[in-house]
Amino acid sequence: MDSDSSGSDDHTLGFDAGRRVSKITFITLFAIGIAEVVIGLVSNSVVLIADGIDSFGDSAITLIVLLGLFFATRHNNNGNSSSNNSNSNVGNGTIQPRLGYYKIESFAAFVAAIGMVGMGIVIIVRAVEALIDPIEIVHPEIALVTLALAAGISGYRAIQMNRIAGKYNLLSLKAGARNAIKDSMASVIGFFSILVAVYLGFPQADPLGAIIIAAFIFSISYYILKDSSLVLLDVIQNPQMVEQVKALIEKSHGVKVSSISLRPIGPFLHADISVVLDGSMTVAEFKKLAGSIKKSVRKRFPNIQRLAVIIEEQL
Numbered sequence: 001m002d003s004d005s006s007g008s009d010d011h012t013l014g015f016d017a018g019r020r021v022s023k024i025t026f027i028t029l030f031a032i033g034i035a036e037v038v039i040g041l042v043s044n045s046v047v048l049i050a051d052g053i054d055s056f057g058d059s060a061i062t063l064i065v066l067l068g069l070f071f072a073t074r075h076n077n078n079g080n081s082s083s084n085n086s087n088s089n090v091g092n093g094t095i096q097p098r099l100g101y102y103k104i105e106s107f108a109a110f111v112a113a114i115g116m117v118g119m120g121i122v123i124i125v126r127a128v129e130a131l132i133d134p135i136e137i138v139h140p141e142i143a144l145v146t147l148a149l150a151a152g153i154s155g156y157r158a159i160q161m162n163r164i165a166g167k168y169n170l171l172s173l174k175a176g177a178r179n180a181i182k183d184s185m186a187s188v189i190g191f192f193s194i195l196v197a198v199y200l201g202f203p204q205a206d207p208l209g210a211i212i213i214a215a216f217i218f219s220i221s222y223y224i225l226k227d228s229s230l231v232l233l234d235v236i237q238n239p240q241m242v243e244q245v246k247a248l249i250e251k252s253h254g255v256k257v258s259s260i261s262l263r264p265i266g267p268f269l270h271a272d273i274s275v276v277l278d279g280s281m282t283v284a285e286f287k288k289l290a291g292s293i294k295k296s297v298r299k300r301f302p303n304i305q306r307l308a309v310i311i312e313e314q315l
Contacts, residue, residue: 017164018173022066025157025180029059032150032183043143046130047190050123050210051147054186054217055154057119058179061112065176106231109175113224116179120217123210130207137206140198144191151187154180175224182220186213231264245297245304249273252296253289258312262304270306271297277311286311 036052039045137143158180165173193209196202246257261272273293277286290309297304 013168015168015170018161018168018170019066019070021157021160021164022062022173022176025161025176026059026062026066028153028157029055029062029180029183032153033059036146036150039139039142039146043137043139044135045137045140045143045190045194046127046135046207047193047209047213048143048147050127050213051150051183051186051190053119053123054213055150055183057116057217058183061115061179062176064108064112064115065173067108106228109224110228110232112175112179113221113228116217116221116224120214120221123214123217127207127210127214130210131204134203134207136203137194137198140194143194147187147191147194151184151191154184154187158184175228178220178224182216186216189213189216241301245271245273245301248296248300249275249293253293255289269301269304270308271304272308272310273297274310274312 033052033055036048036055038052040048040050040052158177161173161177161180164170165177189209189212193205193212196205242260242262245260245262249255249257256276257273258276259272259274263270275289275293277289281289293309294307297307
């Protein structure tokens with residue numbers, strides 16, 4: 001069997017970049033949450049308090065993402081870094097990589113989504129209470145300025161996180177970016193809710209805005225739970241890829257492919273490809289063929305970063 005792990009160094013750089021931007025985002029969102037809750041209590045604005053709780057929750061979720069990215073590059077039990085691609089012998093004598101640590105960031109996204117659901121429930125309970133018994137908002141100008149600043153800062157952090165998440169395909173960082181986008185949109189909703197409540201004389205707009213914020217939280221939680229669960233369960237979202245890879249190899253290299261196993265490993269895919277070869281092929285010839293197969297597969301399917309070619313002798 002011939003295997004390698006092209007792209008591991010790139011993903012290590014991605015984890016490092018993700019940790020840096022997550023750390024800054026955590027501090028920023030936590031500070032925004034404090035400001036919004038304090039000003040919300042002073043101004044009696046339910047939507048501002050809700051947005052503050054949302055920011056606290058998002059900061060906690062970003063912390064989970066940060067921890068996931070940190071542990072994704074920690075050493076395995078033998079002291080070898082997963083990013084350095086340690087190997088171990090298994091029962092049949094073949095060599096297979098230990099890749100479990102790459103799934104930690106996907107697990108972090110899963111935990112983050114559960115936290116978001118709990119946060120949404122708390123916001124809805126508080127908003128319903130305010131709908132039944134509306135409270136007059138005081139110092140609305142301060143509340144509006146706070147929400148405008150929160151929307152701008154969260155939007156900027158979202159752009160930074162999304163850029164790194166897209167470059168290195170980090171699922172947990174994508175969850176963090178979605179959170180920051182949602183946080184920015186929630187602040188915009190809060191801004192207009194207070195405008196309507198104060199200047200149009202409809203006080204129920206304030207708690208209604210809080211309920212809308214909770215709806216955002218639930219919708220994004222669903223997509224994060226779905227995506228991270230597929231990775232944790234080793235489910236390929238594009239099952240047609242197996243047939244596409246098989247057709248590419250057989251057409252381009254003139255060999256028969258007996259089986260292909262694809263599974264997600266954290267931010268990328270691992271492929272085990274079994275090819276049927278004539279027993280007269282030398283080791284040097286096989287290595288040359290395997291290298292050519294890897295090159296063509298990665299060119300067509302760049303998300304397959306770890307690839308093993310296995311010989312199955314023709315009977």
